[in-house]
Amino acid sequence: MTQALIYALTGAVLFMLGVRATLLRETLLPRLLALNVCGAGVFLIFVSLAYRGDSLPVDPVPHALVLTGLVVAISATALALALNRRLREMADE
Amino acid sequence: MNNPLIWPVAVPLLSALLALLWPRRSTWIGLLGSALSLAAVVLVSRQVIESGAIELALGGWSPGLGIALRADGLSVLMLLMSTLVSMAVAVYASVYFSRSERRSEFWVLWLLLITALHALFLSGDLFNLYVTLELLGLSAVVLACLGGSRESLQAALNYLVLGLLASMAFLIGVALIYAGYGTLDMAALAAAIESGPTAWVALSLMTGGLLIKSALFPLHFWLPPAHSNAPAPVSAVLSALVVKAAVYLILRLWLALFDEVVTQTAALVLGLLGGVAVLWGSWVALQAERLKLMAAYSTVAQVGYLFLFLPLLAALPEGTTRDVALGALVLLALTHGFAKSAFFLAAGVIMQRAGHDRIAELGGTARALPVTAFTLALAGVALIGLPPSGSFLAKWQLLSSVFITGQWIWLPVIAVGTLLAGAYTFRLLGYAFAPGEGVGPSLSVGREEIPAVLLALAATLLLGFWASVVWELVPISAYAGGGG
Numbered sequence: 001m002t003q004a005l006i007y008a009l010t011g012a013v014l015f016m017l018g019v020r021a022t023l024l025r026e027t028l029l030p031r032l033l034a035l036n037v038c039g040a041g042v043f044l045i046f047v048s049l050a051y052r053g054d055s056l057p058v059d060p061v062p063h064a065l066v067l068t069g070l071v072v073a074i075s076a077t078a079l080a081l082a083l084n085r086r087l088r089e090m091a092d093e
Numbered sequence: 094m095n096n097p098l099i100w101p102v103a104v105p106l107l108s109a110l111l112a113l114l115w116p117r118r119s120t121w122i123g124l125l126g127s128a129l130s131l132a133a134v135v136l137v138s139r140q141v142i143e144s145g146a147i148e149l150a151l152g153g154w155s156p157g158l159g160i161a162l163r164a165d166g167l168s169v170l171m172l173l174m175s176t177l178v179s180m181a182v183a184v185y186a187s188v189y190f191s192r193s194e195r196r197s198e199f200w201v202l203w204l205l206l207i208t209a210l211h212a213l214f215l216s217g218d219l220f221n222l223y224v225t226l227e228l229l230g231l232s233a234v235v236l237a238c239l240g241g242s243r244e245s246l247q248a249a250l251n252y253l254v255l256g257l258l259a260s261m262a263f264l265i266g267v268a269l270i271y272a273g274y275g276t277l278d279m280a281a282l283a284a285a286i287e288s289g290p291t292a293w294v295a296l297s298l299m300t301g302g303l304l305i306k307s308a309l310f311p312l313h314f315w316l317p318p319a320h321s322n323a324p325a326p327v328s329a330v331l332s333a334l335v336v337k338a339a340v341y342l343i344l345r346l347w348l349a350l351f352d353e354v355v356t357q358t359a360a361l362v363l364g365l366l367g368g369v370a371v372l373w374g375s376w377v378a379l380q381a382e383r384l385k386l387m388a389a390y391s392t393v394a395q396v397g398y399l400f401l402f403l404p405l406l407a408a409l410p411e412g413t414t415r416d417v418a419l420g421a422l423v424l425l426a427l428t429h430g431f432a433k434s435a436f437f438l439a440a441g442v443i444m445q446r447a448g449h450d451r452i453a454e455l456g457g458t459a460r461a462l463p464v465t466a467f468t469l470a471l472a473g474v475a476l477i478g479l480p481p482s483g484s485f486l487a488k489w490q491l492l493s494s495v496f497i498t499g500q501w502i503w504l505p506v507i508a509v510g511t512l513l514a515g516a517y518t519f520r521l522l523g524y525a526f527a528p529g530e531g532v533g534p535s536l537s538v539g540r541e542e543i544p545a546v547l548l549a550l551a552a553t554l555l556l557g558f559w560a561s562v563v564w565e566l567v568p569i570s571a572y573a574g575g576g577g
Contacts, residue, residue, distance in 0.1 A: 015261070015265060018261075019258065019261075019262075022254065022258050023258075028250065028254075031254055032254070035254065035257050035258060035261070038258065038261045039261060041265075042261055042264050042265050042268065045265065045268045046268050049268060049271060049272050061271070061277075062268070062271065065220055065267075065271075068220075068224060069223075069264060072224070072227045072260075073257075075231065076227070076230075076231060076253065076257050079231060079234065079235070079253065080250060080253050080254065080257075083234075083238065083246055083249060083250045083253065084250065086246060087243065087246050087247065087250070090243050090246070091243075
C-alpha cells in the first residue's frame with residue numbers, strides 16, 4: 001500500500017465520520033465541527049491526489065483546489081457561527 | 094470584445110461591489126445592475142441562437158489549465174429564465190425594501206446571488222461548479238435570514254449546514270473524477286468518462302449532494318421552513334431559481350457527462366423519489382394553513398415532476414423523441430420558475446397588506462387586491478398544468494413519453510399529483526375570492542403588484558405560445574462537438 005493511498009483512505013474515513021456526526025448530532029457546534037472534519041477529509045484526499053511518485057514534482061492543480069476549498073469552508077463556518085450567536089442573543093432577550 | 098460570455102457574470106459582480114461601496118444608492122444600483130445583466134444575457138442568447146454553442150477561455154488560458162465558460166441551448170434557457178425572474182423580483186424588492194434598514198445589505202447579496210447563478214449556468218468546469226454552488230448557497234442563506242425572525246434564522250442555519258454537507262459530497266466526487274481522468278473540464282470529461290467504479294462512486298456522491306440542494310423527497314425537509322420564512326422577494330428566487338440550479342446540474346451530469354454510466358435502475362430510483370415527492374408535497378400543500386408554506390410544499394412537488402423525466406429519458410433511444418422529452422422537462426422547470434416566483438410575490442403583497450398569510454382568513458382579497466388575486470389564479474393555472482400554460486404542454490409530452498416507453502407506473506402519479514395541485518389551488522382561490530374583511534381596502538393598483546402579474550403571464554401565456562423556442566434551443570449542446 002502506497003503512502004498516498006493511506007492518506008486518501010484516511011481522508012475517506014474522516015469524510016464519513018464527519019457526515020455521520022453532522023446528520024446525527026442535534027446541537028450546532030458539534031455539527032459544525034463535524035462538517036469541518038468532513039472538509040478535512042476531502043482536502044486530505046485532494047492533497048494525496050497531488051502525489052505523482054518521488055521522481056515527479058507534485059501536481060499543482062489539486063493544491064490550488066484545496067486552497068479555494070479552505071477559503072470557502074472558513075467563510076461558511078464563520079457565517080454559521082455568526083448566525084448561531086445571533087440566535088443565542090435572541091433567546092436571551 | 095466580441096465574446097459576450099463574460100458579461101452575465103461580470104455585470105452583477107461589479108454592481109454588487111458598487112452597491113457595497115455606495116450603500117445610499119443601493120436600490121438604483123441594484124435595479125440598474127439587474128437590467129444590465131438582463132441585457133448581457135440577451136446578448137449571449139442572441140449569439141447562441143444565431144451561431145450555436147459558444148465558449149470563452151478566461152484570461153486566454155486554454156481549458157485544462159485555465160477555466161472555460163460555455164453557453165449552449167440549455168444554459169441559455171436557464172439564464173434567460175433566471176434573469177427575467179430576477180429583474181421582475183428586483184422591481185418588486187425595490188418597493189418591498191424601500192423603507193427597510195437592511196436595504197443596502199439586500200442589494201449587495203442579491204447581486205451576488207445573480208452572479209453565482211449566472212456563473213453556475215455558464216460554467217464549463219467541475220471545480221468552478223463547486224465554487225459557484227457555494228457562492229450561491231452562502232448568498233442564499235444570508236438572504237433567507239434578512240427577515241430577522243427567530244424561525245427564519247433557525248431555518249437558514251439548517252439550510253446552511255445541509256448545504257455545506259451537500260457541497261462536500263459534491264467536492265469529493267470532483268476529487269474522484271480528477272483522480273480518474275486527470276481533468277475537470279466538462280467537455281473533455283464528456284468524451285472521457287466510462288462506466289466503472291470511479292465514475293459510479295463519483296456520480297453517486299455528486300448526485301447525492303445535488304439531491305439535498307434540489308430538495309428531492311426525502312431530502313426536502315429543510316426547504317419549507319427556509320423558503321416560507323424568508324422575505325417575499327427572497328422566497329421567490331429561492332424557490333424559482335436556486336433549487337432549479339441544482340436540478341440543472343443533475344441534468345448536466347446525468348445527460349452530458351455520465352451518460353455512459355447512468356443505468357435504468359439508477360434513473361428509476363430517482364424517478365420513484367420524484368413520484369413520492371409529487372404526491373407527498375401536493376398532499377401537504379393541500380393541508381397547509383399558511384400561503385407561503387403551501388407555496389413551499391408545492392415547490393417540493395414540482396421538483397418531483399422534473400425527476401419523473403429521468404427514467405423516461407434513460408429508456409428513450411437517442412433521437413427526436415428523447416429531445417422532445419428533454420425539452421418538456423426544461424419547459425416544466427421554466428414554467429415553474431415563473432409561476433412560483435409570481436406566487437411568492439403575490440403572497441408577499443397580501444402579507445404586507447393584511448399582516449398575515451393564513452389561508453383561511455384571506456376572504457376579501459379579490460375585492461381589495463384584484464390584480465394580486467388574478468396573479469394567484471394565473472400562477473395556479475401554471476402549477477396545475479392547465480392550458481395555455483407551458484406546464485400543460487410539458488405534462489402532455491410527459492404523458493406521451495410514458496405511453497412510448499410503456500412505464501405505466503408514472504401515469505397514476507401524474508394524474509393524482511395534478512388533481513391535488515388543482516385541489517390546493519382552488520382551495521386557496523375559494524378563500525381569496527370569498528367575501529370578507531381579511532385584507533383591507535385597496536386604493537389603486539400598487540407598483541408592487543405589477544411584477545408578479547407579469548411573471549404569472551409569462552408562465553401561462555408566453556411559455557404556452559412560444560414553447561417551440563425551448564424545443565429548438567435544448568438540442569444545441571456544447572458537449573457534443575460544439576453547436577447543432
